[in-house]
Amino acid sequence: MTERKLLLGDEAVAQAALDAGIGAAYSYPGTPSTEIMEYIMESEEADERQVHRKWSSNEKTAYEAALGHSYCGLRTMVSMKHVGLNVAADPFVNSAITGIDGGLVLIVADDPSMHSSQNEQDSRFYGEFAGIPVLEPADQQEAYDFTRNAFEISEKFSLPVLVRIVTRIAHTRADVKLAPPQPPANFSPNRQHNRYTLIPLNARKNYQLLTEKREKIRAAAESSRKNRRIAGRDSQLGIIAAGIGFGYLEEFANNGELPHPCLKISRYPLPRQKLRDFSERFEQLLILEDGAPLIEQFLQDAYPRKKLLGRIQGPLSLTGELTPETIKPALNLDNEEQDSQFQLPPRPPKLCPGCPHADSFDVVKEFLELNPKGRAFSDIGCYTLGYLAPYEAIHTCVDMGASITMAKGAADAGLHPSLALIGDSTFTHSGMTGLLDAVYESTNITVLILDNRTTAMTGGQTSIGADSLEDICRGIGVSPEHIHLLKPLATEKKKNLKLLVEESNYDGVSVLILRRACIKLR
Amino acid sequence: MQTDMIIAGVGGQGILTISAIIGEAVLQTDLRIKQSEVHGMAQRGGAVVSHLRINQYPPSTGLVPRHQADLLLGLEPLETIRHLDWLKPTGQIISSIDPIKNIPGYPELELLLNKLRLNKNSLLLKASELAAELNFKRGTNTLLLGAATYHLPLKATAVKNSLIKKFASQKDSILEKNLALFERGLQLAKQNADL
Ligand SMILES: Cc1ncc(C[n+]2csc(CCOP(=O)(O)OP(=O)(O)O)c2C)c(N)n1
Ligand code: SF4
Numbered sequence: 001m002t003e004r005k006l007l008l009g010d011e012a013v014a015q016a017a018l019d020a021g022i023g024a025a026y027s028y029p030g031t032p033s034t035e036i037m038e039y040i041m042e043s044e045e046a047d048e049r050q051v052h053r054k055w056s057s058n059e060k061t062a063y064e065a066a067l068g069h070s071y072c073g074l075r076t077m078v079s080m081k082h083v084g085l086n087v088a089a090d091p092f093v094n095s096a097i098t099g100i101d102g103g104l105v106l107i108v109a110d111d112p113s114m115h116s117s118q119n120e121q122d123s124r125f126y127g128e129f130a131g132i133p134v135l136e137p138a139d140q141q142e143a144y145d146f147t148r149n150a151f152e153i154s155e156k157f158s159l160p161v162l163v164r165i166v167t168r169i170a171h172t173r174a175d176v177k178l179a180p181p182q183p184p185a186n187f188s189p190n191r192q193h194n195r196y197t198l199i200p201l202n203a204r205k206n207y208q209l210l211t212e213k214r215e216k217i218r219a220a221a222e223s224s225r226k227n228r229r230i231a232g233r234d235s236q237l238g239i240i241a242a243g244i245g246f247g248y249l250e251e252f253a254n255n256g257e258l259p260h261p262c263l264k265i266s267r268y269p270l271p272r273q274k275l276r277d278f279s280e281r282f283e284q285l286l287i288l289e290d291g292a293p294l295i296e297q298f299l300q301d302a303y304p305r306k307k308l309l310g311r312i313q314g315p316l317s318l319t320g321e322l323t324p325e326t327i328k329p330a331l332n333l334d335n336e337e338q339d340s341q342f343q344l345p346p347r348p349p350k351l352c353p354g355c356p357h358a359d360s361f362d363v364v365k366e367f368l369e370l371n372p373k374g375r376a377f378s379d380i381g382c383y384t385l386g387y388l389a390p391y392e393a394i395h396t397c398v399d400m401g402a403s404i405t406m407a408k409g410a411a412d413a414g415l416h417p418s419l420a421l422i423g424d425s426t427f428t429h430s431g432m433t434g435l436l437d438a439v440y441e442s443t444n445i446t447v448l449i450l451d452n453r454t455t456a457m458t459g460g461q462t463s464i465g466a467d468s469l470e471d472i473c474r475g476i477g478v479s480p481e482h483i484h485l486l487k488p489l490a491t492e493k494k495k496n497l498k499l500l501v502e503e504s505n506y507d508g509v510s511v512l513i514l515r516r517a518c519i520k521l522r
Numbered sequence: 523m524q525t526d527m528i529i530a531g532v533g534g535q536g537i538l539t540i541s542a543i544i545g546e547a548v549l550q551t552d553l554r555i556k557q558s559e560v561h562g563m564a565q566r567g568g569a570v571v572s573h574l575r576i577n578q579y580p581p582s583t584g585l586v587p588r589h590q591a592d593l594l595l596g597l598e599p600l601e602t603i604r605h606l607d608w609l610k611p612t613g614q615i616i617s618s619i620d621p622i623k624n625i626p627g628y629p630e631l632e633l634l635l636n637k638l639r640l641n642k643n644s645l646l647l648k649a650s651e652l653a654a655e656l657n658f659k660r661g662t663n664t665l666l667l668g669a670a671t672y673h674l675p676l677k678a679t680a681v682k683n684s685l686i687k688k689f690a691s692q693k694d695s696i697l698e699k700n701l702a703l704f705e706r707g708l709q710l711a712k713q714n715a716d717l
Contacts, residue, residue: 006545006555115560139580140556172558172584173545250582324587337589339607342637344600345627347532349568382566 002177009140009169010035012176013079013107016147018045021184023074023102024052026062028429029458030081031116032170033109037079038461049184055461058400058429059084063091063106070104071196073188075151079107082121083399087430092160093130097206098196099158102185103151106162109170112290112321118380118399120319122291123164127268131214134162134268135226136243140174142266146226148179153220157213166290168321169244218269226267227274232258237309238282240265240275240295244322245288251324252331259331260286270298279303286310286330290322350385356452356516357383359488361391363496364421364448368393370501374417375410379403379431381423381457382518383450394421401430407445408438417504420447425455428465432472435509439477442508446500449511450488452518460520473511482510489516524577525675526586530605531597532622533570536663539688540595541572543667546684547676548576558584567624569601576675595670597649597663598622599634606641615644616669616711618662645669645714652706658699668707672715678708 007015014036017025025046027037040046040053052069056062059080066078078088085092085108092106108126111117127134135150137143143165150161194202221227232239233254241249242265252259263278265271279285279299287296287310296310311318315329328334351358360383368374378384378394379402386393396406407420422431427449438445449469455461465472473483482503486496496514503510527544531537541557548555557574575581586608594609596602596617609615617638621631638644647669649662664685671681685704689697 004549006542006549139583141580167560168558168584171560172556173541174556174580174584175545175549175554244583247583248585251587253582256579323585324583337607337611339588342603342606344604345625345629347567347569347600347625349533349566350624352566385566 002179004175004177006173007140007144007176008035008171008173009143009165010109010171011039012140012144012174013147013163013165014039014043015176015178016144017077017105018043018051019178019181020103020148020151021075021182022051022077023184024066024069025077025079026056026066027079028056028059028062028084029455029461030084030109031458032111032167033079033081033084033107034458034461035170036107055464057464059088060091063088063095066104067091067095067098067100070100070102071190072102073185073190074102075104075185076102077105077107079109081117082108082110082123083117083119084108085123085126087400089126092126092132094198095160096130096132097198097203097210099206100154100160101190103154104160105147105150105154106160107147108162108164110164110166110291112166115167118397120291122294123162124268124291124294127162127164128270128294131210131217132160132162133157133217133221134164136164136266136268137169138244138246138264138266140169140172140176143169144176144178146266157217159213159217164243166244166321168290214269218271221267221269222271222274224267224271227263227265227271229278230258230262230264232261234260235282236260237284237286238263238278239286239288240278241288242266242290242295244290248322248324248327249288252333265295270295272298275299276302279306283307284309288322288327293318348388350388351382352519354519355382356488356514356518357386357450358391359490359493359516360421360448360450360514361386361393362490363488363493363500364393364419365391366497367500367504371417371504373415374419374504375415376419376421377403377407377410378421379423379426381426381450382452383421383423386421400426401434404431404438404445404447405434407447408434408443411443411445416444418445419504420445422447422449424449424451424453424466424469425463427469428463428472432476435473435478436476438509444507445509446504447509447511449513451513451515452521453515454518454521456518456520460518469513478509478511482506482508484510484512486512486514487516488514523675524575524581525593526591527574527593527595527670527674528586528591528605528608529572529574529595529597530601531570532601532624533567535570535597537570537572537597540663540667541574543684543688544574544674544676544681546687547680550680550683551676553578553675554580556581556584569604571605593670593673595666597666599631599638600629603634603637613643614673615641616666616673617644617646618649618666619646620648620650620662645711647707647710653703656699656702656706658703661700661703664700664703665707668704669711670707671704672708672711
């Protein structure tokens with residue numbers, strides 16, 4: 001019997017990459033993708049084979065390192081959460097133009113319903129945009145199988161391949177059957193310098209090549225078994241189910257038979273001809289996509305008069321993840337059972353008792369009471385919970401790094417005091433360059449680096465710059481007398497508040513590093 | 523036949539450990555499993571839930587639809603009630619009665635328990651008291667796991683083996699106490715079903 005292993009979708013993807021013989025894995029943590037890299041880091045196999053595996057500063061640096069590794073002929077995986085791809089978008093798009101050497105597979109974990117994210121953007125659109133093939137597994141077994149296959153597709157077309165998973169794939173455990181592992185490739189650095197040197201002279205040729213590849217990968221998606229018809233009982237309705245949408249449809253199968261004929265979609269670019277051929281056989285179509293309506297929009301444009309059930313025309317909502325319940329009305333199945341309507345108090349997450357951030361917020365809150373015109377621009381991490389009662393000490397959280405730059409822009413507009421509250425990992429992810437902007441203009445902002453020695457929000461990964469924060473700030477040019485190391489403790493509150501008041505009155509950039517370890521840190 | 527189960531509680535209570543032990547037990551059989559959980563934001567003392575599905579064929583996804591669960595295992599009474607809508611009319615409730623009052627406006631416990639008692643298939647366990655009787659206060663989850671096992675399509679020995687594997691690296695006395703609590707839970711569920 002083939003080996004069966006109980007794996008999270010994230011772990012299935014990671015095991016597949018190991019079995020595909022990767023030489024390296026790169027990543028920056030982010031729910032729901034974090035466990036991919038964690039699995040590889042803890043893997044004994046990876047240890048024996050000396051697979052390179054360390055956290056990167058951010059998703060862009062991770063992606064570029066992966067491209068460099070692939071350049072040397074070795075298979076590489078890079079993983080991130082959906083918004084991470086916004087950060088890595090520049091190398092992602094341009095790597096379609098350079099092409100790759102060793103298979104390069106990007107795993108992106110989307111988060112429909114925003115279980116722990118700022119938005120629910122759908123990464124399939126990035127694939128269509130860049131001309132990069134996308135695979136979308138419906139379950140954990142496919143997550144394993146497709147990731148193995150993604151390396152082959154990547155090498156066949158000399159393009160990166162994006163494997164798109166969603167929270168319910170990433171964070172669902174299943175018994176997964178593994179295939180025999182492959183040996184790693186040999187180190188052989190690329191010699192075609194014109195491919196990787198995107199000066200216009202080369203880029204124009206490569207871009208032309210990419211347009212030809214776009215046709216080839218589309219043809220491959222058209223003929224792929226990953227996009228296939230599956231019989232169903234009642235042909236009054238045809239269903240197009242992408243990724244995990246197919247899993248939710250299977251929920252309503254009877255003795256293995258689907259309620260309606262289905263076209264299962266798992267490989268992109270959009271197989272337009274296949275979609276047309278299928279759609280033309282039905283008067284009514286239901287489109288199940290766990291994300292934004294990519295397929296549905298195409299069909300709506302192609303058949304403006306057809307009855308399309310989905311997210312655009314309803315009955316599915318335009319936002320939020322699919323669930324078995326949400327698709328029931330579209331299948332004309334009633335919810336027989338009534339939901340009870342108890343009013344229960346919610347139990348939201350909160351800062352752990354003893355969290356160092358709580359003491360930092362106590363100071364900031366009091367500061368803002370003294371300075372009601374002030375604003376506290378903040379960022380993403382455990383400390384974002386400072387927005388909620390009882391702290392109510394921060395006013396923004398937009399994207400990683402935006403605290404410092406928004407504080408600067410607001411100060412430019414005349415806001416004072418303008419504070420930026422940022423975690424240590426977020427600071428080295430993308431706060432440093434913004435700090436340089438402020439130093440360059442000597443903007444009057446006060447930056448509070450909430451240094452809890454770790455990347456706590458995502459489970460306590462190494463914060464790779466936490467040991468050099470003072471040096472980094474000095475190196476960027478913050479004047480040493482305006483860099484202070486403080487301890488966020490109730491007993492230090494008075495002292496910390498006094499210093500914050502002083503530094504906010506300094507007409508230039510000050511940095512207060514509030515350093516105390518997260519209590520979850522072993 | 524598919525068995526659908528919901529495990530509900532509060533972050534830090536060990537829901538993921540219970541799920542993992544059941545998952546490992548399923549691997550010892552020919553059965554297939556899917557089990558979903560929520561990580562991230564939910565962990566810091568917030569509500570946590572895990573859905574677990576066992577069948578001869580791979581279950582379609584890891585999400586149990588509402589009103590379909592055969593078994594609702596609650597590690598905390600308010601969280602048990604929060605997930606009552608997932609239980610099917612004939613489904614079984616196993617719940618700890620020990621509240622975790624880390625929120626403002628926590629309802630009166632007796633009201634919650636009465637709500638649970640309305641369901642004829644509910645086994646409410648004084649988990650911490652029972653665990654203390656066996657001198658292992660930390661072992662409430664193992665007790666509840668034992669009770670749940672009675673309602674799963676798994677042999678108790680399979681779950682026990684997976685429990686042993688889980689505590690293999692710890693002291694013998696810890697393993698023994700866990701096994702004793704497991705047996706106690708199993709026995710209580712059996713007695714309750716025989717009533
Ligand atoms: C571009 C991007 N990458 C990753 C994440 C996920 N994420 C949110 S906060 C965070 C790290 C927070 O670490 P730190 O700044 O040290 O704060 P802490 O949680 O330790 O308080 C990560 C990785 C994200 N939201 N956006
Ligand atoms: S995990 Fe650490 S940083 Fe996050 S809330 Fe708890 S103590 Fe604070």
